[in-house]
Amino acid sequence: MSSQGPSGLRNFITSFTDLLKCPFALWVVIGAFVIESMAYFGVLTLMTNYISTDLKLGDTSAGMMVSVFTMLVTLFMLGLGSIAEAFGLRRAIIGALVITIVGRVIYCFVPDLQGAGAVIVVVILSLLITAAGEAILQPVCYSGVKQYTDEKTSAMGYGLIYAIMNAGIVGIGTISAWMRPGVQEIKDGKPSDHYFMGVLNWFASFSISGVQAVNWACTGITVLTLVLFLLFFTKKVEAKKLRPDTASEKKGPQEPVIDRMTKYFTEGPFTNARFIFFIFMLLPVRTLFAHQWLTMPQYIIRAYDQPVADRMEWLVNWINPAIIFFGVPLTTALTRHINVYTMMIIGSLVSAVPTFLLCGGPNLNLLITYFVVFSIGEALWSARFLEYASELAPPGRIAQYMGLAQIPWLLAKGTTGFYSGLMLQQYCPEKTSADQLQTGTMWFWYSCIAMMSPIGLWLARKWVMAGLHTKSGIHGTAA
Numbered sequence: 001m002s003s004q005g006p007s008g009l010r011n012f013i014t015s016f017t018d019l020l021k022c023p024f025a026l027w028v029v030i031g032a033f034v035i036e037s038m039a040y041f042g043v044l045t046l047m048t049n050y051i052s053t054d055l056k057l058g059d060t061s062a063g064m065m066v067s068v069f070t071m072l073v074t075l076f077m078l079g080l081g082s083i084a085e086a087f088g089l090r091r092a093i094i095g096a097l098v099i100t101i102v103g104r105v106i107y108c109f110v111p112d113l114q115g116a117g118a119v120i121v122v123v124i125l126s127l128l129i130t131a132a133g134e135a136i137l138q139p140v141c142y143s144g145v146k147q148y149t150d151e152k153t154s155a156m157g158y159g160l161i162y163a164i165m166n167a168g169i170v171g172i173g174t175i176s177a178w179m180r181p182g183v184q185e186i187k188d189g190k191p192s193d194h195y196f197m198g199v200l201n202w203f204a205s206f207s208i209s210g211v212q213a214v215n216w217a218c219t220g221i222t223v224l225t226l227v228l229f230l231l232f233f234t235k236k237v238e239a240k241k242l243r244p245d246t247a248s249e250k251k252g253p254q255e256p257v258i259d260r261m262t263k264y265f266t267e268g269p270f271t272n273a274r275f276i277f278f279i280f281m282l283l284p285v286r287t288l289f290a291h292q293w294l295t296m297p298q299y300i301i302r303a304y305d306q307p308v309a310d311r312m313e314w315l316v317n318w319i320n321p322a323i324i325f326f327g328v329p330l331t332t333a334l335t336r337h338i339n340v341y342t343m344m345i346i347g348s349l350v351s352a353v354p355t356f357l358l359c360g361g362p363n364l365n366l367l368i369t370y371f372v373v374f375s376i377g378e379a380l381w382s383a384r385f386l387e388y389a390s391e392l393a394p395p396g397r398i399a400q401y402m403g404l405a406q407i408p409w410l411l412a413k414g415t416t417g418f419y420s421g422l423m424l425q426q427y428c429p430e431k432t433s434a435d436q437l438q439t440g441t442m443w444f445w446y447s448c449i450a451m452m453s454p455i456g457l458w459l460a461r462k463w464v465m466a467g468l469h470t471k472s473g474i475h476g477t478a479a
Contacts, residue, residue, distance in 0.1 A: 067417015076135030103130030173317025327379030347381025
């Protein structure tokens with residue numbers, strides 16, 4: 001904090017209290033994003049397991065499909081998110097939720113199909129549809145945060161939506177860790193002491209696996225999101241904007257889509273070499289985030305004892321999101337006056353270093369320590385980076401700038417899955433005893449990749465910060 005003593009404490013407290021003065025619409029947008037994110041991460045955490053085991057397509061195919069899906073979510077943001085923004089916030093969010101529901105329903109019915117060819121075609125179709133819905137929802141909701149906050153509250157607004165989203169992930173992790181093994185035990189005819197046995201018995205009566213039961217539950221959550229949004233986000237509520245986005249208010253002929261897309265790549269941040277280096281240098285450490293669903297679930301299920309494997313979601317969906325929930329608002333309030341680039345170096349280093357703890361092989365204490373330290377690093381920089389990209393956007397181009405900020409994330413997700421399945425098959429194959437696995441080697445390579453980010457950012461700090469030390473630096477002359 002730049003201020004000290006009572007003044008600094010007062011500024012810290014007002015960072016939170018000022019949000020209470022924001023329009024009700026802010027909380028509805030945040031709520032819709034958070035509840036749907038529960039469904040998204042509930043499905044995503046089990047997606048490699050579902051495709052590899054339930055659909056019987058193997059680790060390599062699962063890794064590639066999940067990687068392409070998550071990449072498409074980001075890729076579609078560049079076009080669909082921008083186009084949807086012009087239709088207005090309310091209609092864009094409703095449309096995104098409807099599209100996502102259609103994709104999820106198809107995804108849940110895939111195991112009922114006969115023939116590997118039909119399974120592959122339909123699961124790809126379902127992932128394409130779902131990716132389109134999710135790609136519209138995220139940037140539009142972040143646009144909503146900007147529209148219902150002002151310059152004074154925007155930083156905490158972005159921190160809040162990111163933090164509460166992670167609280168929702170903790171919730172879906174709890175549901176998934178209860179439902180997945182519970183339904184599977186009933187299906188396998190094993191005695192179960194789980195609570196709410198009626199619910200588990202109902203899902204098991206359809207002869208579906210525990211993973212499939214979670215997929216259907218997440219589809220229900222998306223439907224609930226749509227219903228609640230329709231009830232609470234009326235046109236009257238939508239109208240009370242603090243910073244209206246002119247893109248949805250323009251009258252008369254609209255500029256052709258191809259012209260808008262051309263300008264997107266020939267104007268603004270793409271012309272600044274420092275900013276492009278800045279965001280792309282974060283790609284290596286972002287691969288660790290992709291491994292949270294591409295590698296970590298299968299790693300825990302295969303390398304650890306059954307009690308730990310059955311509670312995989314507690315590790316993957318509890319520790320990191322819980323720390324983000326508490327850590328992001330606090331670190332945002334404490335570091336909002338610190339240079340963003342400095343926070344990227346510190347945060348990426350803290351995220352990358354603990355991966356070396358996993359090089360010694362499966363150890364529950366070290367695994368928990370990894371999640372804790374990795375999450376602290378994420379809390380230091382992730383929300384600040386999103387704020388930076390969004391606040392740089394001129395009116396009507398928020399979704400475009402948010403999409404640009406996600407390009408390295410797109411590449412991380414798009415490339416990681418093409419080797420994560422092969423690495424699992426090589427070092428952590430299914431139906432192999434724990435003492436024969438070579439998971440330490442796998443995590444060593446992943447650690448080395450991640451460390452490229454803080455090292456690269458630090459080496460180029462003087463050059464990059466020369467053009468990024470102010471918010472207007474992105475619009476400067478390219479080096």
